[in-house]
Amino acid sequence: MRYVRALTDEQRAFLSTTMKEDAAFRARTRAQSLLLSAEGMTIKEITKMYQVDRDTVSTGIRKWEHDGPARLHEKPRSGRPPTLTPEEQTLAIASIKEEPRSLKQVVERFTHKTTQRLSISSLKRLAKRGRLRWQRVRKSLKRLRDDEALAQCQRALAALQKQAEQGEIAL
16 A cells, blocks of 8 residues: 655645645646545545546655655646747737638738748647637528529429329429
8 A cells, every 4th residue: 555655734735725726637636636645545546536547646646755746747748849939829810810711811911921831730720729719611602592583483392392292293
């Protein structure tokens, strides 16, 4: 059985404030699992509560004992640095808002305004990050139709269906 070593009052206070007030979800759950372990709850019970693997809880306890509060939060992960500056990103999102139906035009305008060249998939990612919903535009010709002609055709169709029911014609 692995438990957290006895916590000091300062550590308990730190873990409880982290559990209640921290913005990072994983840091809050780690803090609570450490407090539960210090109270005598087994790793198996904690894994059932959080629906995580046993190694996850055990590793969290080991990291807490080795590094202390610094390991509650995740370290920054590696990745490619963004190619656009924050100003260019806001400009791209504004361009998407101006012309949401045609991303090809947005790419052309953005290229003329800046020296950066973006792909449509990059624009879609920026739109998603900017909390814009990206959906396929459905084109409808409903606004272009003639309502009188539509009503006349519907009447003619109804008359033909009535004749078909009576056996006069075969549709």
